[in-house]
Amino acid sequence: MTTDPGTALVTGASRGLGAAIARALARDGLSVALNFFHDRTAAEKLRLEIAESGGRAELFQADVTHEAEARDLHDRVTATFGGVDVLVLNATGPQPLIPVEELHWRDMLDQLEFFVKSPLLLAQAVIPGMKQRGHGRIVHIGSEVVELGAPYSSAYVAAKGAQLGLTRSWARELGEHGITVNLVAPGWIPTERHDGVPDEEKAAYAAGVPAGHLGVAGDVAEAVAFLASRRAAFVTGQKLAVNGGNTLT
Numbered sequence: 529m530t531t532d533p534g535t536a537l538v539t540g541a542s543r544g545l546g547a548a549i550a551r552a553l554a555r556d557g558l559s560v561a562l563n564f565f566h567d568r569t570a571a572e573k574l575r576l577e578i579a580e581s582g583g584r585a586e587l588f589q590a591d592v593t594h595e596a597e598a599r600d601l602h603d604r605v606t607a608t609f610g611g612v613d614v615l616v617l618n619a620t621g622p623q624p625l626i627p628v629e630e631l632h633w634r635d636m637l638d639q640l641e642f643f644v645k646s647p648l649l650l651a652q653a654v655i656p657g658m659k660q661r662g663h664g665r666i667v668h669i670g671s672e673v674v675e676l677g678a679p680y681s682s683a684y685v686a687a688k689g690a691q692l693g694l695t696r697s698w699a700r701e702l703g704e705h706g707i708t709v710n711l712v713a714p715g716w717i718p719t720e721r722h723d724g725v726p727d728e729e730k731a732a733y734a735a736g737v738p739a740g741h742l743g744v745a746g747d748v749a750e751a752v753a754f755l756a757s758r759r760a761a762f763v764t765g766q767k768l769a770v771n772g773g774n775t776l777t
């Protein structure tokens with residue numbers, strides 16, 4: 529068995545949880561393909577940071593919800609690094625709050641594009657190589673909202689629920705090929721896009737969390753790093769909540 533940890537493709541790695549996940553995987557010795565869409569500057573900053581800490585990362589711009597771009601992304605990563613051993617499905621678009629009476633089918637599709645279509649396109653691209661090598665890791669980034677429900681977010685919640693369904697079915701289909709498929713379900717982890725949220729709102733959420741505080745992006749990254757590693761070889765089809773116990777039943 530090779531000891532090379534291989535290559536990880538992290539979608540939406542220019543900021544937020546994706547950037548933290550990329551940092552952790554690079555720290556663990558993986559070559560990291562940093563996917564971004566709009567923000568090349570942020571992605572380049574992260575690439576330099578990883579390189580300065582002795583890691584290896586390259587930038588790959590692509591709209592991961594677009595069929596041809598997703599396939600081309602995989603081809604470019606493979607041409608650069610030789611294949612994808614770890615696929616982290618993290619990218620998200622806007623998550624607008626919309627009351628159910630005002631929800632259009634297009635709003636549903638907008639979320640399904642990120643959490644069903646894009647995972648499908650990228651999984652279909654990486655699976656042949658993973659099967660050939662007899663090893664692979666697919667890690668979805670889901671959300672605790674599937675358990676909690678979240679008002680005015682039913683399109684997002686439905687799509688995140690669907691992602692959990694993909695996780696379980698793919699785990700059964702791919703297990704015999706040495707490919708594990710798991711889902712990390714974060715609680716609310718304020719990232720750059722939450723910069724304008726008042727502290728009182730954060731405190732109110734934290735008050736209901738058994739751990740008594742909000743998590744940080746690194747908490748999610750460590751869970752992904754474990755599931756991406758050889759240490760997690762016998763873990764598949766699972767949802768790992770990283771939310772300080774917020775979905776304890």
Ligand SMILES: NC(=O)c1ccc[n+]([C@@H]2O[C@H](COP(=O)([O-])OP(=O)(O)OC[C@H]3O[C@@H](n4cnc5c(N)ncnc54)[C@H](OP(=O)(O)O)[C@@H]3O)[C@@H](O)[C@H]2O)c1
Nearest residue numbers: 540542543544545564565566567591592619620671716717
């Ligand atoms: N943060 C939380 O509280 C939380 C809680 C539960 C679950 N999650 C889940 O965790 C994941 C990351 O969330 P986040 O808060 O870190 O999000 P974020 O800060 O908004 O980052 C989103 C990332 O996705 C990229 N992106 C957007 N559209 C894209 C496209 N079409 N193709 C490729 N990349 C695209 C963005 O890149 P550019 O900026 O370069 O366009 C950015 O890097 C999501 O799946 C989210 O649902 C987050």
